[in-house]
Amino acid sequence: xxxxxxxxxxxxxxxxxxxxxxxxxxxxxxxxxxxxxxxxxxxxxxxxxxxxxxxxxxxxxxxxxxxxxxxxxxxxxxxxxxxxxxxxxxxxxxxxxxxxxxxxxxxxxxxxxxxxxxxxxxxxxxxxxxxxxxxxxxxxxxxxxxxxxxxxxxxxxxxxxxxxxxxxxxxxxxxxxxxxxxxxxxxxxxxxxxxxxxxxxxxxxxxxxxxxxxxxxxxxxxxxxxxxxxxxxxxxxxxxxxxxxxxxxxxxxxxxxxxxxxx
Amino acid sequence: xxxxxxxxxxxxxxxxxxxxxxxxxxxxxxxxxxxxxxxxxxxxxxxxxxxxxxxxxxxxxxxxxxxxxxxx
Numbered sequence: 001x002x003x004x005x006x007x008x009x010x011x012x013x014x015x016x017x018x019x020x021x022x023x024x025x026x027x028x029x030x031x032x033x034x035x036x037x038x039x040x041x042x043x044x045x046x047x048x049x050x051x052x053x054x055x056x057x058x059x060x061x062x063x064x065x066x067x068x069x070x071x072x073x074x075x076x077x078x079x080x081x082x083x084x085x086x087x088x089x090x091x092x093x094x095x096x097x098x099x100x101x102x103x104x105x106x107x108x109x110x111x112x113x114x115x116x117x118x119x120x121x122x123x124x125x126x127x128x129x130x131x132x133x134x135x136x137x138x139x140x141x142x143x144x145x146x147x148x149x150x151x152x153x154x155x156x157x158x159x160x161x162x163x164x165x166x167x168x169x170x171x172x173x174x175x176x177x178x179x180x181x182x183x184x185x186x187x188x189x190x191x192x193x194x195x196x197x198x199x200x201x202x203x204x205x206x207x208x209x210x211x212x213x214x215x216x217x218x219x220x221x222x223x224x225x226x227x228x229x230x231x232x233x234x235x236x237x238x239x240x241x242x243x244x245x246x247x248x249x250x251x252x253x254x255x256x257x258x259x260x261x262x263x
Numbered sequence: 264x265x266x267x268x269x270x271x272x273x274x275x276x277x278x279x280x281x282x283x284x285x286x287x288x289x290x291x292x293x294x295x296x297x298x299x300x301x302x303x304x305x306x307x308x309x310x311x312x313x314x315x316x317x318x319x320x321x322x323x324x325x326x327x328x329x330x331x332x333x334x335x
Contacts, residue, residue, distance in 0.1 A: 082308035083315075172320065178330065179323040186329055250315050257312070 003208035003219060010200045017196070018189060020120055038117035041105040049100065075099050075249060083253040084260075091256050094134060099249040102127070106188060106241035110234070118244075119188040121181065128180035131252045139259030148259070176255060180248065187244050191237045198230035274332050281328025288321035 022030035052068035060066045075096045080088040102118060109116020117123045139148045152173060153166040202223045209220025296314040300307040 078308070078311070083312040172323070175323060175327070176319075179319060179326045182326040182330055183319075183322065186326065247315065247319075250311070251319050254312055254316050254319075258316075 003204045003222075006208070007201050007204040010204060011197055014193060014196055014200070018119065018193065020122075032120070033115055034117045034120040034123060037108060037115045038105070038123055041101065041108050041117055044108065045101050045104050048104070071100065071103075072096055079246070079249045079253050083250060084257045087260065091138075091253070095249050095253055098127070098131065098252060099245050102184065102248050103242065103245035106245055109188065109192065110237060110241060116188050116192065118184050119192055121185045124185040124188075125181040127184070127248070128177045131180060131248075131255070132177040135252065135255040135259045138256060142260045176251075180251060184244055184248055187240055191233075191240050194233055195230065195237060198226055198233060201226040202230060278328050278332045281331075282325045285321045285323075285325040289318050292317045292321065 020032035020034050023033055023036060024031055048068060052065050055062060055065055057065075060069055076088075076092055079095055079099065080092045084091060105116055105118045105123075108114050109119060118127075136148075139151075142148075143151055152169045153162055154169075157165050205220055205223035205226060209217055209223070292314055296310055299310050
């Protein structure tokens with residue numbers, strides 16, 4: 001069998017490796033590998049933040065603390081202050097928690113052999129529901145039930161159009177939970193699948209070159225190109241890991257802004 | 264052709280079609296952000312918020328297509 005058909009066959013069974021598999025059971029609940037990585041990410045976030053908070057000084061003189069403070073300040077400036085504006089301080093802890101948690105989940109998945117818990121729909125769904133409940137709660141708190149429902153429709157819309165616009169806005173408000181969840185899940189899953197496809201291609205062509213009875217180095221040449229593509233995509237995935245955490249945080253901030261500063 | 268293979272193929276084609284519009288939309292949104300930020304760099308922070316809302320709304324259609332790919 002030549003390398004190409006082997007590669008196609010291997011790649012077709014790829015999605016099974018991304019299915020959640022039960023590793024062990026606690027009572028009636030099965031614990032999948034994604035839950036284990038979720039808790040590892042949880043521990044890492046707690047460790048990073050608590051260690052940094054313990055050694056906090058007025059002027060950071062330690063590279064690690066500097067890094068954590070830079071991340072926090074990034075959320076504060078670019079996410080909270082720019083998007084929410086007035087009264088952003090109350091929502092800063094929530095946004096920073098979301099950002100750091102998703103970022104560390106994503107980055108953990110980039111280490112070879114590790115898995116990202118944001119690559120499973122259940123985890124991203126839970127994160128999106130948390131964000132959805134949070135901004136709806138603050139919207140209801142600031143303008144009351146009727147006021148909040150009325151504020152979904154932008155002011156200045158002519159009378160007869162109001163119910164239609166209101167319905168469309170309401171629908172787009174409800175599917176926010178779906179889009180937040182699926183955006184993160186789709187990006188992480190698809191990125192890791194692309195990396196896996198290129199990794200499989202590299203190994204298939206190298207195997208064809210080295211272990212096919214006669215040493216046929218020409219057959220192994222495509223693996224160099226596949227490996228270069230793998231490295232480029234890996235760099236791209238490092239960027240995506242950051243961007244998706246940023247996008248999740250900034251969209252939560254936008255939704256909070258729309259809820260509390262009713263137009 | 265086997266009906267399951269045809270269905271699987273149609274799902275992929277459908278998702279591809281669903282991704283065209285949002286792709287163009289996000290491209291236009293990014294273009295607008297770049298042009299506006301080049302003219303008035305001090306507005307960039309505020310514009311980013313609008314940009315992300317617009318891009319998220321546009322991207323929602325592609326994501327709905329992706330969901331249909333899984334459940335349809």
